[in-house]
Amino acid sequence: MSATLATPGTRQWISPDGALKAAAAGWLGVLVIGEIMFAGSTALFYGMTALRGDLHSWNKHLAHGYVPGDAVGNAMLIGHIVAAVLITLSGAAQFMPAIRRRVPRLHRWNGRIFIVTSFGLSLAGLYLLIARGGPVTVTQQIGTALLGVLLMGCGAMAWRTALRRDFVSHRRWALRLFLLASSAIFLRSTVALISVILAGAGALDVSFIQGPLQTVLIFGQYCVPLAVLELYFRCQTRGGSPARLAMAGVLVVLSLLMGAGIAAASAAIFVPSIRTALDKRPSIAVTLAETMKSGGVEAAVRQYHALRAVRPVTMNFDEDELNVLGYDLLRAKQTKAAVRILRLNTEAYPASGNTWDSLGEAYMDDGDKPDAIANYRKSLAINPASRNAVMMLRKLGAK
Numbered sequence: 001m002s003a004t005l006a007t008p009g010t011r012q013w014i015s016p017d018g019a020l021k022a023a024a025a026g027w028l029g030v031l032v033i034g035e036i037m038f039a040g041s042t043a044l045f046y047g048m049t050a051l052r053g054d055l056h057s058w059n060k061h062l063a064h065g066y067v068p069g070d071a072v073g074n075a076m077l078i079g080h081i082v083a084a085v086l087i088t089l090s091g092a093a094q095f096m097p098a099i100r101r102r103v104p105r106l107h108r109w110n111g112r113i114f115i116v117t118s119f120g121l122s123l124a125g126l127y128l129l130i131a132r133g134g135p136v137t138v139t140q141q142i143g144t145a146l147l148g149v150l151l152m153g154c155g156a157m158a159w160r161t162a163l164r165r166d167f168v169s170h171r172r173w174a175l176r177l178f179l180l181a182s183s184a185i186f187l188r189s190t191v192a193l194i195s196v197i198l199a200g201a202g203a204l205d206v207s208f209i210q211g212p213l214q215t216v217l218i219f220g221q222y223c224v225p226l227a228v229l230e231l232y233f234r235c236q237t238r239g240g241s242p243a244r245l246a247m248a249g250v251l252v253v254l255s256l257l258m259g260a261g262i263a264a265a266s267a268a269i270f271v272p273s274i275r276t277a278l279d280k281r282p283s284i285a286v287t288l289a290e291t292m293k294s295g296g297v298e299a300a301v302r303q304y305h306a307l308r309a310v311r312p313v314t315m316n317f318d319e320d321e322l323n324v325l326g327y328d329l330l331r332a333k334q335t336k337a338a339v340r341i342l343r344l345n346t347e348a349y350p351a352s353g354n355t356w357d358s359l360g361e362a363y364m365d366d367g368d369k370p371d372a373i374a375n376y377r378k379s380l381a382i383n384p385a386s387r388n389a390v391m392m393l394r395k396l397g398a399k
Helices: 010-014 016-051 055-060 071-094 097-102 104-132 138-163 167-181 183-199 211-237 241-278 284-295 297-310 319-331 335-348 353-365 369-382 387-395
Strands: none
Touching: 016 055, 016 071, 016 183, 016 211, 016 241, 055 284, 055 319, 071 097, 071 104, 071 167, 097 104, 104 138, 104 167, 138 167, 138 211, 167 183, 167 211, 183 211, 183 241, 211 241, 284 297, 284 319, 297 335, 319 335, 319 353, 335 353, 353 369, 353 387, 369 387
16 A cells, blocks of 8 residues: 555565555555556447447446536536546556656656546536436435545645655555545445345346445445555554554455455446447437437337347347436436337347336336336346345335
8 A cells, every 4th residue: 555665575575564565555456456447448438439429328327427418517527537537547557666766757747647637526526416416315415525525635635745745645645545536446346246245246236225325335435445544554653563464464355355346347347338338339229319309209119120120230229228218218207208118128128127127117207106016026027136126116015
C-alpha cells in the first residue's frame, strides 16, 4: 500500500515490517489489476457502442443511462464515464514505483491529471444524482453524494500537501484518493462474489441488493477500504510486531477475497461488456425504438417478426435487447408499450426465466396485479432459484 515500498530482501520478507509491506503491495497489485480490467472494458463498451450509434446499450449497465432529448444530462454522463476511465488509468500508473523513480516528471504531471479528473468525476456524478436521481432512499443518496465530496476533499489535500512538499502526507492523501476512485471496483467485485456464493457461477444476479443491504453497499464501497487503509497507516507508524503481522494477515485475506471478486466480475461484467463492444451487429432494439416513434408499438412488433425472419444472424436479436428496450419504456412511464415489448420477448425466449420476470414487473408497474403474479410464477417455475421472483410474489401478496 505504501508508495515507498522498499526492494525486499531475504530478511525483510520474513520480518513483521517486510510482511506488512509485502501484503500491502499485494493488495494494491490486485486492485490495480481490477482497475485495468474495469477501465479497459468500460472504455471499449461505451466507446464502441457510441461509434455505432447504439446508445441504448448503455442502459444495460446504467439505470439512468442514455436519455433521448436530455442533451445536458447525456453530456454529463459522457463526461462522467470518460473521467472514470481516465482516473482509473492515471491512478494505477501513479502508484507504479518504476514510473515515479525513472520518470519523475511524468509522475508529477500524471498526478495533476489524477487530481483534476477526480473533481470532474465528482461534479458530473453529483449533477447526475440531482438531475436524474439515483438510489431510492435519502440515506442512500447521501451516501452517494458523500463519495463525490470525499473525492474532491482528498484531491484538494493531495494537491495542497504536494505544493508544501510534505510528501509523506501527500502520499497518504493520494492513496485515500485512489481508494475512493476505486470504489466502483470494490462494489462490483463484492456484488459479483456474493452473487457467485448465493447463485453459483454464471450471469450476475443482483436481486439480493434490496433495502438496507443496498445502503450498506453504497457506504461500504468506500468506507471499508478507507478504514483498512487507516489501520494500515497506524500499524505502519505505531504498531508493534504482533499488530503488523495481524494487519498483514488481514491484507492477505482481503487480497484473496478481492481477487476472487474481480474474477467473478470479469466473468459476469467485464468480459460480456467487451463482447458487446466488439459485436458489430446492429441492435434490433434501436431499430424498433425508431419505428415506435412514428408507427407505435404494434408496428414495431410486426417489424421484429419480419426482420427476424430475414435477418436472424446479421442483426442482434439477443434476449437482453428487447429487455433493455422494455425497461427504457418503463422508465419513460410507457407501461402499456413496455408490457407489449416484454411480452414479445417471452414469445422469443419462452425458456428464459428472466423474460417472464421482466414481464411480471411491467404488469406490476401497469397496475395489473393478477398478470404480474402469473408471470412471476412462470419465472419461478423456470428458475426456482430466482430470489427476485420470490420477493416480488411476496410483495404482491401471492402465496
